[in-house]
Amino acid sequence: xxxxxxxxxxxxxxxxxxxxxxxxxxxxxxxxxxxxxxxxxxxxxxxxxxxxxxxxxxxxxxxxxxxxxxxxxxxxxxxxxxxxxxxxxxxxxxxxxxxxxxxxxxxxxxxxxxxxxxxxxxxxxxxxxxxxxxxxxxxxxxxxxxxxxxxxxxxxxxxxxxxxxxxxxxxxxxxxxxxxxxxxxxxxxxxxxxxxxxxxxxxxxxxxxxxxxxxxxxxxxxxxxxxxxxxxxxxxxxxxxxxxxxxxxxxxxxx
Amino acid sequence: xxxxxxxxxxxxxxxxxxxxxxxxxxxxxxxxxxxxxxxxxxxxxxxxxxxxxxxxxxxxxxxxxxxxxxxxxxxxxxxxxxxxxxxxxxxxxxxxxxxxxxxxxxxxxxxxxxxxxxxxxxxxxxxxxxxxxxxxxxxxxxxxxxxxxxxxxxxxxxxxxxxxxxxxxxxxxxxxxxxxxxxxxxxxxxxxxxxxxxxxxxxxxxxxxxxxxxxxxxxxxxxxxxxxxxxxxxxxxxxxxxxxxxxxxxxxxxx
Numbered sequence: 001x002x003x004x005x006x007x008x009x010x011x012x013x014x015x016x017x018x019x020x021x022x023x024x025x026x027x028x029x030x031x032x033x034x035x036x037x038x039x040x041x042x043x044x045x046x047x048x049x050x051x052x053x054x055x056x057x058x059x060x061x062x063x064x065x066x067x068x069x070x071x072x073x074x075x076x077x078x079x080x081x082x083x084x085x086x087x088x089x090x091x092x093x094x095x096x097x098x099x100x101x102x103x104x105x106x107x108x109x110x111x112x113x114x115x116x117x118x119x120x121x122x123x124x125x126x127x128x129x130x131x132x133x134x135x136x137x138x139x140x141x142x143x144x145x146x147x148x149x150x151x152x153x154x155x156x157x158x159x160x161x162x163x164x165x166x167x168x169x170x171x172x173x174x175x176x177x178x179x180x181x182x183x184x185x186x187x188x189x190x191x192x193x194x195x196x197x198x199x200x201x202x203x204x205x206x207x208x209x210x211x212x213x214x215x216x217x218x219x220x221x222x223x224x225x226x227x228x229x230x231x232x233x234x235x236x237x238x239x240x241x242x243x244x245x246x247x248x249x250x251x252x253x254x255x
Numbered sequence: 256x257x258x259x260x261x262x263x264x265x266x267x268x269x270x271x272x273x274x275x276x277x278x279x280x281x282x283x284x285x286x287x288x289x290x291x292x293x294x295x296x297x298x299x300x301x302x303x304x305x306x307x308x309x310x311x312x313x314x315x316x317x318x319x320x321x322x323x324x325x326x327x328x329x330x331x332x333x334x335x336x337x338x339x340x341x342x343x344x345x346x347x348x349x350x351x352x353x354x355x356x357x358x359x360x361x362x363x364x365x366x367x368x369x370x371x372x373x374x375x376x377x378x379x380x381x382x383x384x385x386x387x388x389x390x391x392x393x394x395x396x397x398x399x400x401x402x403x404x405x406x407x408x409x410x411x412x413x414x415x416x417x418x419x420x421x422x423x424x425x426x427x428x429x430x431x432x433x434x435x436x437x438x439x440x441x442x443x444x445x446x447x448x449x450x451x452x453x454x455x456x457x458x459x460x461x462x463x464x465x466x467x468x469x470x471x472x473x474x475x476x477x478x479x480x481x482x483x484x485x486x487x488x489x490x491x492x493x494x495x496x497x498x499x500x501x502x503x504x505x506x507x508x509x510x
Contacts, residue, residue, distance in 0.1 A: 073412040076430065076433065076434045077430070155329075157328040157329065157330060157412070157497075157501070157505070158328065158330045158505055161502055161505035161506040162508070165505070165506030165507055167506075167508065167509055175332075176330070178331070179330065242412075242502065242506075244499055244502050246416070247416055247419065247497065247498060247499050247502060250412070250413055250416035250420070251419040251497075253417070253420065253422065253424075254422055
């Protein structure tokens with residue numbers, strides 16, 4: 001099953017050793033990461049002349065921070081695919097052989113940027129999604145721990161339904177941090193929504209003004225930032241809310 | 256928040272060394288395991304005369320197979336509590352000092368039975384639940400692996416919405432087995448619903464008749480059995496479906 005409601009494309013240009021190359025990407029899938037045995041497919045092509053040995057590590061790192069950092073409902077596909085190919089047909093540039101070559105800095109950044117763009121388009125088209133949610137976790141024991149906390153928040157049905165209901169329910173975020181099972185310091189926990197700190201040092205700010213946060217929750221772009229107060233690990237994940245539309249799509253589907 | 260819609264009570268009698276003792280239990284919580292900082296509370300009392308050193312291991316084992324084997328939406332509470340106390344005011348019986356004492360066999364079985372009963376009442380009252388689902392996993396590498404597979408199935412929004420939609424979607428069950436990350440043999444996988452084998456040896460039975468399974472899915476008690484074909488591990492978990500009612504309750508709630 002796929003229920004794509006809009007085409008997902010992204011393009012970037014990058015400079016390698018003075019030559020300007022192009023990166024184009026397309027993706028399908030809105031049931032992703034709820035694909036019901038369908039597939040999320042993404043194809044990325046560049047005219048840069050880069051060998052697979054260079055592209056593969058760049059791609060792995062960029063996918064880790066983009067497609068592997070999105071979730072719709074926590075369910076997964078059997079055959080999600082992301083393919084990057086380089087035609088080498090663009091403007092001539094130096095033959096770069098090492099993925100860590102500093103001449104690839106711009107290409108690396110633009111590739112990641114493009115993949116984040118595409119991945120976020122998939123989330124925006126998530127089944128029944130009415131809001132796009134960015135979860136930023138800082139202060140974790142490691143980047144991996146930060147990601148697990150971020151995904152626990154992003155996959156929590158209680159957090160997702162609160163967002164659907166436009167409720168700045170920071171208690172549910174605390175719950176999700178807790179169930180992630182990673183180190184977090186209750187007494188240093190900080191939670192912000194829409195850039196406004198709601199809770200810090202583990203408790204609601206005495207001067208917390210709900211009005212601007214309530215206004216933020218009514219928008220379509222929701223921003224949640226959590227600092228768990230134990231280290232320097234950080235991660236960003238993206239998700240959508242959980243709405244009646246999701247139930248409609250998935251309960252009415254027939255296998 | 257709690258939205259209990261019916262009282263949850265259970266009682267059993269057990270024989271210890273010829274004396275008949277009583278075990279009574281009550282529980283609250285329907286947002287459990289979606290408790291939004293509320294609590295699932297369960298209190299169990301018996302008139303048997305058993306020391307804490309005997310009761311604790313019996314309780315741990317029974318809780319593991321009952322309250323720790325239920326899920327509504329995978330979200331957890333900060334303060335779920337289950338308390339067992341023995342008054343010692345019942346009929347006289349031998350002073351049993353070891354949890355493994357064979358004279359406790361009946362008490363142990365009845366305690367587990369009572370806790371399963373109570374835990375399943377909590378699930379039946381799950382937020383928005385329209386169906387009660389029993390997931391039995393066999394053939395796993397270990398009992399713990401079987402439980403993780405069972406919970407992956409029971410917590411999958413795609414499986415839960417399929418059940419709400421009365422669709423015997425075995426593909427979504429295969430997906431959930433896959434995402435559990437435990438050993439499973441694709442070519443020996445067997446899936447049954449309502450006691451009727453839908454797929455075996457990794458594929459749909461050629462003679463599969465959908466009609467009786469479709470009839471089963473229309474009922475309120477759904478039975479899913481999965482054998483993953485690699486070992487002797489087994490587990491049972493209980494859950495409910497994911498419906499519009501869940502969204503109503505949790506999206507409309509205000510913190």
